Amino acid sequence: MKAALTACAAQAKARMDMLPEGWREVRFSEVTEFSAFGPRFSADLYDATGNVGVIRTTDINANGNIDYTNVPLARIPESLFSHILEDGDLLITRSGTCGIVSIFKEQTIPMIAGAFLIRFKIKDVFNNEYIARILMHPLLQKEIRKISSGGVQKNISGTNIGKLKLLLPPFPEQEKIAAVLSTWDKAISTTDALLANSRQQKKALMQQLLTGKRRLPGFTGEWxxxxxxxxxxxxxxxTGKSKEDFGKGKFFIxxxxxxxxxxxxxxxxxxxxILDGECQNVVQYGDILFTTxxxxxxxxxxxxxVLxxxxxxxxxxxxxxxxxxxFCELSPIYAKxxxxxxxxxxxVIVLAQGATRYNLPKKQFLNINISFPPLDEQRAIAAVLDAADREIVLLEQKAARLREEKKALMQQLLTGKRRVRL
Structure with missing residues (x-):
């Protein structure tokens, strides 16, 4: 027993020696003042004229951002007022996708956490944003998955979360790291908002231009x-292929x-x-391909x-x-x-037939009526929508790049491999 304790002590000392200067290892329970499960109450307390908002796991996305716009209202009794959230509280999902961490920001109406969330109050000597970010680090998320219990529906307890080990720099460094990562978050949020707006604008353009409700300047011809x-x-x-035929031979889409x-x-x-001389249909430029x-x-x-x-x-x-x-009437670039x-x-959707899987009958499909403008207007409309697509692609690439940069930065800053200047 004494030898085992000596070995554990040696391992602990080795871990401490490997920590960046000024950093320490603590359990999550050491940084919290208290924790509490979101309260359960009967469904009949939900009321559109209620006095409190109830944050559900579905109101929190995978990045931990809370969407307050659709939070349902409830008329809760006074006995549950102690559950009302305070600005800066940490919320952690405890069921389903366990371990998603959010920071509650005070709203115009009081709010409480739903039954499948755990509320944590972080001690003032720690930076709650830093704590939230380190809990969302891939290594900590892996640990959370390990300590989750259950079958299809995983669950985690506040006690188990409290045992998680966190690497913490001094408080000023916690604040600076949180501020640096917050800058990336703002850039990502701004890009995501621009992307959503560009997608909405393209959708509106398609609704107007593809129906003739809006005509581009200089076009007046009949559709x-x-x-x-x-x-x-x-x-x-x-047709006529088995599993063994795939993975070799000629290309298919x-x-x-x-x-x-x-x-x-x-x-x-x-x-x-596909064998030489085999009777199979070959795809050509301008073909429009449909999922069956x-x-x-x-x-x-x-x-x-196919363009x-x-x-x-x-x-x-x-x-x-x-x-x-x-292509005398309908251009492939417009058909896209x-x-x-x-x-x-x-x-198309109204033609779908089936129960567990839906199919598109070709005979009814060919009876669909479409309207389209003359070719020169088709080309002009396609050019406008292509430009909208290019803008969307650039924003998607920018958002992906920012997320990768933030991920790499988190890996360095939250482990002390890279230190911030104070």
Whole structure:
């Protein structure tokens, strides 16, 4: 026993010797004044005219940001007033996705944590933002997953969270690190807001330009109206293949490429073994590819247009192609937006048939009627929407870059590998 204690003491000393100068290792329970589960109360206390907001786990996103806009109101009794949150309280999800950490910011109305959250009050000698950030560090999140119990629905207790070991620098350094990471958070939030606004603007543009409610300057011509059967024909994807045929041979366009992209990403292809002379349909420039089935009606008939000159490329078995008779009436660059537009999507969704999996019947599909402007206006509309897409892509790339920079910075600052200047 004495030898074991001596070994533990030696390990503890070794860990301390490895810590950055001035840092120390503490348990989470040492930095909190108290903790409390969110109270349970009957559903009939929820009331739109209630006196208190109830923050649920669904009001907290994966990054720990709380959306206060949809927090339900409840009329709680006086006996629960002790649960009213104070500015700076830490909230940690204790059920489902355990360990997501949020900092409560005081609102115009009193709020309490819901039953699946744990509330922690951080001692004044520690910086609550720093504590929240270190708890969200991947290494601590891994530890939280380890100490979560249960089957499908994981749970964690305040006692177990209290045992987590945290590396803490002196208080001034905690404040500075939290401030540095907060700068990145603000940049990410700003970029996310710009991205959401750009997506909304593109959606509004599509609703206006693809319906003729708004015409671009200089265009006044009449729009054409056609059933799909009048302007093209359908063809099937590859048939007669077994599992052993995939992973080698010739290229084909997979389902996810079509589902995720308005125009086919020619760099994202897979392979299937197709023999010379075998009767299979080959994809061509201008073809509009559609998903045949999905688990929900909303995802049936997603389209992707081939806008690259390609040869000997095939289509997966779970999609079908629509080939225009010619490009004299409908341009492929316009079709990219038309078939992802709100009106066409609604026409497709109502055709979805099935129970556990929904399918798109081709005969009814070809009866869908579409309207589109003359070719020169189609090209102009496509140019406007392409510009909107480019702006969205740039903002997506910027947001991803900022998140990677913040992740790398957290790895350095929260471990003391990089020290901040005070």
């Amino acid at each position: 054409l109206s056609r059933h799909l059967s009048e302007i093209g024909t359908t063809y099937t994807g590859i 997979p389902y996810t490429n079509i589902f995720n992209n308005a125009s086919v990403d020619i760099n994202y292809l897979e392979k299937v073994d 089935s999905s688990e929900t009606p909303d995802e049936v008939g997603m389209s992707s247009v 690259d000159e390609i040869e000997n490329i095939y289509l997966n078995s779970f999609c079908f192609g629509f080939r225009l008779h010619n 937006f038309l078939f992802r537009g709100e009106i066409f999507r609604k026409n």
